Amino acid sequence: MTHIKIGTRNSVLALWQANHVGHLLESIGFSYELIAISTKGDQVLDRSLSKIGSKGVFTEELESMLREGSIDIAQHSAKDLPSHLPDDLELIAFTEREAAHDVVLSLDPTLRLNSDKKLRIGTSSTRRRAFLQHLYPQHEAVEMRGNLQTRLEKLKQGTCDAMLLAYAGVHRMEMTSYIQEHLDLSQFVPAVGQGSVAIQCVKSLDSYIKEQIRMACNHLDTEKCLLAERSLLYQLEGGCSVPVYGHAQLKEEQIQLTAGVLSLNGQQKLEFTKIGTDPQILGELLAGDLVNSGARKILQTIRAELNS
Numbered sequence: 001m002t003h004i005k006i007g008t009r010n011s012v013l014a015l016w017q018a019n020h021v022g023h024l025l026e027s028i029g030f031s032y033e034l035i036a037i038s039t040k041g042d043q044v045l046d047r048s049l050s051k052i053g054s055k056g057v058f059t060e061e062l063e064s065m066l067r068e069g070s071i072d073i074a075q076h077s078a079k080d081l082p083s084h085l086p087d088d089l090e091l092i093a094f095t096e097r098e099a100a101h102d103v104v105l106s107l108d109p110t111l112r113l114n115s116d117k118k119l120r121i122g123t124s125s126t127r128r129r130a131f132l133q134h135l136y137p138q139h140e141a142v143e144m145r146g147n148l149q150t151r152l153e154k155l156k157q158g159t160c161d162a163m164l165l166a167y168a169g170v171h172r173m174e175m176t177s178y179i180q181e182h183l184d185l186s187q188f189v190p191a192v193g194q195g196s197v198a199i200q201c202v203k204s205l206d207s208y209i210k211e212q213i214r215m216a217c218n219h220l221d222t223e224k225c226l227l228a229e230r231s232l233l234y235q236l237e238g239g240c241s242v243p244v245y246g247h248a249q250l251k252e253e254q255i256q257l258t259a260g261v262l263s264l265n266g267q268q269k270l271e272f273t274k275i276g277t278d279p280q281i282l283g284e285l286l287a288g289d290l291v292n293s294g295a296r297k298i299l300q301t302i303r304a305e306l307n308s
């Protein structure tokens with residue numbers, strides 16, 4: 001029997017996702033074990049993600065383990081993957097994406113973002129912070145790092161009135177009872193990759209095993225969408241720390257990609273929607289539209305602000 005060592009971060013969410021991948025592998029008769037590690041992104045909690053050195057804080061250690069052969073595959077939240085990945089590694093599968101939108105969690109069932117009352121809203125994502133300032137400038141964004149359990153604790157302690165999170169993680173962690181609002185995908189556009197789990201391996205992994213893993217875990221429609229979103233991110237060299245966002249959906253046989261860039265304070269926003277059939281080209285074309293409208297200048301300003 002083929003036995004697969006799955007490398008994963010050791011947060012409860014990451015372990016859930018790794019077991020999910022493991023169960024998919026079991027469905028084709030493979031067995032699996034988890035090799036769980038704590039990454040720099042999990043350990044350094046006193047600085048914002050955008051300041052720890054953004055690229056690959058959650059992924060680098062797992063990539064080294066792939067090369068050493070101590071794991072066969074690594075599972076990552078597709079959202080946490082940098083746009084530029086090392087040449088000796090590849091992504092061989094994207095699991096079926098669940099609802100990709102963001103949600104508002106609070107202990108107060110009457111809380112709504114559109115209220116006039118100034119609320120303290122916890123988030124660690126520059127995209128959510130920027131969207132919040134753009135759509136609901138009356139509120140104050142509060143930095144919130146840590147895994148989902150830690151953040152829920154902080155909410156309960158009163159560090160903030162509400163927090164913004166991805167529905168997918170909240171659902172996996174069975175925290176949906178705290179959801180007070182589901183944010184509209186078309187207004188509060190998700191991060192590239194949000195809601196899907198990516199599987200990475202060394203390019204030199206046995207091709208039969210690769211094919212089997214892909215068969216068990218890859219969801220073709222999700223893959224088309226993720227490839228379009230990641231193609232866009234690649235062009236703009238965005239990472240999870242910069243408010244470049246993109247979300248693709250299938251409309252009949254076509255891919256519809258909505259993507260944009262927001263300034264950190266939410267005051268400038270560039271956004272386009274485009275339809276196409278080739279994910280790679282669609283991402284490139286939409287990135288081109290953004291660049292032609294001045295995205296590079298906004299991005300330069302964002303990077304300077306984040307580094308200061």
Ligand SMILES: NCc1[nH]cc(CCC(=O)O)c1CC(=O)O
Pocket residue numbers: 077078079080164165166167168169170193194195196197
């Ligand atoms: N950066 C943290 C992270 N990475 C993936 C998810 C949620 C699950 C997913 O998007 O697949 C989260 C938490 C969040 O953003 O709320």
